[in-house]
Amino acid sequence: MLAVAIVGNGPVDRHPDFEWYKDKIDIWIGADRGALTLVLKKIPPEYALGDFDSINEAEKRTIQQHSKIFKEYPSEKDETDLEIALIKAFELKPDEIYLFGVTGGRLDHELINIQLLHQIANKDIRGIIADNVNQLELTKAGKHTVFHNEAYPYISFIPFTQKVKGITLEGFYYPLADETITWGSTLCISNKLLSKKGTFSYEEGILLLIKSRDTIPV
Secondary structure: OOEEEEEOOOOHHHOOOHHHHOOOOOEEEEEOHHHHHHHHOOOOOOEEEEOOOOOOHHHHHHHHHHOOEEEEOOOOOOOOHHHHHHHHHHHOOOOEEEEEOOOOOOHHHHHHHHHHHHHHHHOOOEEEEEOOOEEEEEEEEEEEEEEOOOOOOEEEEEEOOOEEEEEEEEOEOOOEEEEEEEOOOOOOOOEOEOOOEEEEEEEEEEEEEEEEOOOOOO
16 A cells, blocks of 8 residues: 655644654655655655745755655746645655645645545545645445544535535435435535444535545634
């Protein structure tokens, strides 16, 4: 089981606790300023990739000194820095790809980053986006097991396609049996597991599984 993590350029105050993920990740990739984030957290990136237009020369040298492989790209390019990092991740043929630092900034970037989960799923790789409040995963039709996570106790299901048919939830506080939801439906928002695990299944469509917690006031 090979797990790759990509750290993007999103706001650092939205990052999850990387310590919780360290034992799960085999290879770390820093995309642009995300590489500096890893270095500052004393996690040397295996790959540091991007145009690095969001850092100064001193920060760039720091990344170069602490990264195994550093590759700089021109600012004018077809792919975003995150996409470049994702292409590298695909080359490594992982079983799981985690995306950190890809939420909480510009909404256009956040929405397209969530859509990147579709690219990952199409390669039969488990893709997870995580920040300090949410953990997102794109799922396909079939039966899935979901486990309780104290850090993200609430569980929601949001249709990624216009319609998701035949949703059944078992082991949840609010169970469902063979329901259909469409864009804008709130039927599957803010649920909880009754014990350590439960199952969800559906017949048609694509579903976003979102685990979350309430924001803690600063």
